[in-house]
Amino acid sequence: MTDKQVVRRFEQIVGAENVMAAEADRQAYAYDAAVLDSVVPALVVRPETMEQLGQVVALCNENGLPLTVRGSGTNLSGGTIPSSTRSVVVVTNGLARILEINTEDLYAVVEPGVITAKFAAAVAEKGLFYPPDPGSQAVSTLGGNVAENAGGLRGLKYGVTKDYVMGVEFFDVNGELVKSGSRTVKCATGFNLSDLMVGSEGLLGVFARIVLKLIPPPKASQAMTAVFDSVEKASETVSAIIADRIVPCTLEFLDNFTIRTVEDFRHAGLPVDAEALLLIEVDGHPAEVQEDSEKIQEICRKKGAVSVQAAANAEEKDLIWQARRDALPALARLKPTTVLEDATVPRSRIPDMVKKIKEISQTYNLDIGTFGHAGDGNLHPTILTDKRNHEEYARVEKAIDDIFEAALAMGGTLSGEHGIGLAKRKYMETETSRGTILYSRMLKQTFDPKNILNPGKMIGE
Amino acid sequence: MADIAELVRLLKELEDDLVSCTRCGMCQAVCPLYGETGRETDVARGKLVLVENLSQEILDDPEAVKERLDRCLLCGSCAAACPGGVPVLDVFLKARAIITGYLGLSPIKKAIFRGFLSNPDRFDSLMQWMGRLQGPFTRSVNKTLGSSCARFMSPVIGDRHFMPIAAEAWHKKAHRDFTEPRQSGRTRVVFYPGCLVDKILPRVAEAAMEVFAFHGVDVYVAAQAPCCGIPALSAGDVKTFSHLVEKNIRIWQDLDFDYLVTPCATCTSTIAKLWPAMETYITGDSGKIRDQIPGIVEKTRDINAFLVDVMGVQAKQSADSGTVTYHDPCHLKKSLGIAKQPRTILAASGSLQLSEMSDADRCCGMGGSFNLAHYELSKKIGAKKRDAILATGADTVATGCPACMLQIIDLLSHAQSKIRVCHPIEVYAQSLRQTAGPARAENQK
């Protein structure tokens, strides 16, 4: 088929208004939230029904057109940057219906374009709880969350997206609908394909429907802050809390650079001299919350916290989390370009990692603020720079290499939650093995013989 | 300017603002337009990318960029929510000005802006004529709201339900000088009604005057009411914009006053935020006009904020004689952070219970000229606002912007609703009327 005929076929499937071929429209689908070069796709299509989605995938395959699925394009690893200028970008925000929220069997069925926060709110309205809460939840799609295995602030106690995926219905490259998982807690029917889809970054299939697990919400919660004059003490506190068999739902860390930046931004009275700030929340049964929060405060003091404070009411609680919410916006305002990484180390290695990041920032003379999920070792070293300054940006790239090398040397992982995409594929083999890459490529080759699904990402070509 | 190199050079001046967008996409959560269409070119991130690409000659289609930039309510929801603090609206308006400078203004806009808007007297006469002529062509549709619709198929009006144009602009009758000497100690206010109140909703201005009288404020109303310039600025016509700013400043420059007060959210935010942001385009009197802007900005107040923050109006225990719900105009809450004061004014009336609608600060979909160019989209965005209002069961909806009032009137009128639409100041004035008398004398002391 000629190009014109292909475009016509797409128009027949999704309607002319849902096919974007103009240069100006296509240029708006050439990027995502990663600091990487844009690639302008050949076409953008926006299916509005599951049937249309399947036909679009099949048409791409028939014509050997590379296909990149795009939710809200907020991933930080280049997952939605088109693989080539021949790519078709398939946008899922026309598939945004919550199909079912089942309050008896505690699951929900959604289309892939449903926005995370909207879903969580709809679930809460029915008296249930969907815990995964990535910082981007106000915009991210559930399809994108599953494809990146997104995490969030509640990861420590409640787990991440993968812990809530009960089933995925997806299209293979031929447009055949593959069903995996079920609506039941137990399921031993067939290969566990839905787990394979989690974190697949658009390389193995195109999600059409997702079945998600819901849980009853906690009845009470308590938030606290603890100020430390050294990162070591903060980190020991984290380990001690968990060693005492308390699992807070959230356990966040801000380093001195971040504390100072947030304070400059909000003037909420943060301790600008502190080396580390821990923001902690426990939830559950009221009696248990009371007991745990008292124990945690005691542990903080014992481990040398300069001060510990529990939120007395909802307002104070909000103030605590405001500081965490402000971390990224406040840092982002310092310089034009923000490189947000998510290198993750075993919990006990946080002080080493924070120290290492400080060294790296000195070696390359860069501003790096570090905050993140102390409870699970998932740090967000955030490099502040200006990509127009090529000399500085070259140093940034070296710093990123060093950060990953350090994380891996400490037994950590490249990505706690942002995925590999284009940004981190060159480090994949170092963390895993040559065999892992080859095996993954064979897997992809089998599912996708023409290599049309987001080619080049994660495992290379 | 017909030179593409010049276009590129001017757009490059926006570079520092453009690079501060990290492409995080958080603006998708709040953009009312994107919420309807799901198109990346409708949200701030996409539009900023197109402007940047045009400036870097990655894209060489200024018309396509202009067309997409124009699809925007200029509501500022994106800027208010942007983690990176990108001054999105300033970039949009500057880019519109630069690209319009290159492409030229459309003949119809040229005729309207240069022929009428920039000449307040001629604009008044035009509106007056329309006010008189509209009778035979329109008919009343909703008595509570006071709305009308076109009797015949009209390409301009479509099936809008609108408020008729006043037979005479309000300021023509109302203009007045300060009455008290400076030494009297009275607060001196220049009252600026704004075009929509002046020509379509004069009842808001009347209410404001009653409130000023009650609080013993000495008021000045100019004999001419030039537009604040926002329609021209949004269309990229910075020449008319500059001209209008100059006309206004010339009226005020020799007056001795404390505050410039307007009942229009859009006028307030245009004067307080956009005049300074766009000052490079304000060229009058070899720069002397521009120099006066900071002084004007400092004195500019939304009427609700003026009454609460300056005059100390406080909420009262409310008798339960009905419920009111409040819509936050984008230009008050998102541009100026004013959300509490209008609610305080409603509560100060002591008559109505406030019943908050869901997402009170969600854009109503008006967006000034957006409604003219994209009525269907505007209606779709408005439908959410309409439903939120109806869900409260309130019998009055108040909002601090005449443009939002017109949109809400259109929405409710189509829904055959009997809900009254008014400005908070009207609710407050009404309560004063009922309890006035002795209290007034007390206040004037």
Ligand SMILES: Cc1cc2nc3c(=O)[nH]c(=O)nc-3n(C[C@H](O)[C@H](O)[C@H](O)COP(=O)(O)OP(=O)(O)OC[C@H]3O[C@@H](n4cnc5c(N)ncnc54)[C@H](O)[C@@H]3O)c2cc1C
């Ligand atoms: C400010 C900010 C904060 C963030 N905070 C967090 C955080 O706390 N935790 C976290 O984990 N991440 C975070 N992220 C990263 C990002 O938001 C997540 O990766 C999110 O899951 C992406 O969702 P999306 O809808 O934008 O997906 P996209 O970016 O559009 O896509 C992501 C990947 O999913 C694939 N994909 C999307 N839909 C489908 C589908 N239907 N079928 C198959 N593949 C699909 C795409 O091809 C792509 O590879 C943050 C990002 C930003 C900008």
Ligand code: SF4
């Ligand atoms: S929220 Fe701000 S920084 Fe993020 S994409 Fe939108 S405009 Fe850019």
Ligand code: SF4
């Ligand atoms: S100003 Fe309003 S309509 Fe325009 S891009 Fe921003 S949020 Fe969307």
